[in-house]
Amino acid sequence: MKRTVLVAAAFLTAASMAFGQPAKGPQPAEPDYQFTVVKENPVTPVKNQYRSGTCWCFSTLGFLESEAIRIKGIKDPAAYPDFSEMFVVSHSYKDRAVKYVRVDGNIGFSAGSECGDVLHVAADYGLVPQAAMPGLQELPVHGELDATTKAFVDAIVENPNKSLSPYWKNAFNALVDAYLGEVPQTFEYEGKTYTPQSFRDEMGIVPSDYVSLMSVTNVPYYTEAPLEVADNWRWDTAWNVTLDELMDVLYHSVEKGFTVAWGTDVSEKGFTRNGVGVLIDEKAATSGSDQERWVGKEGEKKDVAPAVLPKELEVTTESRQLGYDNKATTDDHGMQIYGIATDQNGTKYFMVKNSWGETGKYKGIWYCSDSFVRAKTMEITVHKDALPKDLKKKLGIK
Incomplete structure (x- = not known):
């Protein structure tokens, strides 16, 4: 090996914390949004991914928890399921290591991933309740885990021998x-013995029933292709649809009682600390926890919206694609869409469950405007029955 795990871990841990600091100086007053709920569907309590890059897991498992609630007809919130994030994260890291070594390190190996990763784990290994695998930390801090695992697989890839030993996988898994x-x-x-696979089935989750959608112009519409981002290390595909169709799916899903796993970009300053996402064309980057990275620390005023409700940018297919192509829009966060609301001007917003704990004005819930969602959605995942009938027919989905 050309470098030791400990040295690489120290270097990468320090580098992982080197996010930019928030801009200094006075910030404009925060507008007084007044939201009226139009429709909301059941969600489980807000969790906190803390200092881990596992939003993809928290958001998708929250989505699957809502799916179990819907499928099983659970009415009592006390009986809502609570799926283990660390079970999924563990299997994801182990699968990713095998693929990373197989392709000589030519895929991403970081904390980030996509919704499809969770569905793969559920299909291949099952699901478990939080109590069965709570993880070793009350709030996950994964800088050291990410650094050491990356150093480990890099050392395997750089092995000068022509063949690998049969031991490295067991060592990595340990x-x-x-x-x-x-x-x-x-x-x-609840008094019964389960395997992860039988528990998944008991919860009514059939991974093959879920479909992912994207909207880009570099792929023909109504075909499947990988979302071309580094975090999509499994090379999962999504159906490419028009922007209007993508938005129709979001509204139709919520109105029909479904929730949505949402991959998006929250680096805009219009994505505020106090639970609002509006399309203001500025960037934000901070340090510390995943929440602080994007929206700042407690007590910092980072909102750039004026005291009156802001006029938002108009979003077109062309402007969306430009943002994707020039990296102004990236897949930096995953959340769960579960409701629709309007502000005092009648503007529509999606109600979004985040994974930064019960923070902000709405205790971990964000209201993201139609324009924000239209511009910044990278990918969505829904149950196939949430698709409008005409789109389902176009895609040939039964």
């Missing part, structure tokens, strides 16, 4: 287990 805990083979849940 490293992940040391940080996240061992994956349970069986567990007790």
Whole structure:
């Protein structure tokens, strides 16, 4: 090996914390939004990914929890399921290591991933309740895990021998287990014994029933192609549809009682600390937790909107594609869309469950405008039955 795990871990951990600091100086007053809920669907309590890059897991599992609630007809919030994030993260890291080595390090190996990763884990390994695998930290801090696992797989890739030993996978898996805990083979849940696969089935989750959609102009409409971002290390595909069709799916899904796993970009300063996402064309970057990275620390005024409700940018297919092509729009965060609301001017907003804890004015919930969602959506995942009938027919989905 050309470098040790400990040296690489120290270097990468320091680098992972080197986010830019928030701009100094007075900020304009925050506008007084007054939201009226039009429709909202059941969601489980807000969680906190804290200092981990696992929003993709928290958001998609929240989505699957809502799916279990819908499919099983659970009415009592006390009976809502709570799926283990670290079970999924553990399997994801282990699968990613195998692929990373297989392609000689020519894919991304970081904390980031996509919604499809969770569905792969659910299909291949199952799901478990939080109590069966709570992880080893109350609030996840994954800088050291990310640094050491990356250093490990890089050392394997750089091995000068022509063939690898049969031991490296077990060693890597043990490293992940040391940080996240061992994956349970069986567990007790409400008086019954389950495997991860039988628990997934008991919750009514059929991974093949879910479809992903994107809207780009570099791929023919109504065909499947990978979302071309580094975090899509599994090379999962999404159906490419027009922008209007993508938005129709979002509204139709919520109105029909479904929620949506949403991959988006929250680096805009219009995505405020106090739970609003509007399309203001400025950037934000901070440090610390995942929340602080994007919207600042408690007590900092980072909102750039004026005291009156801002006029938002008009979004077109062309402006969306430009943002994607020039990296102004990236897949930097995953959340769950579960409702629709309007402000005092009648502007529509999507109600969004975040994974930064019960922070902000709305205790972990964000209201993201139609324009923001229209411009900054990278990918959505929904149950196939949430698709409008005409689009379902176009895509040939039964």
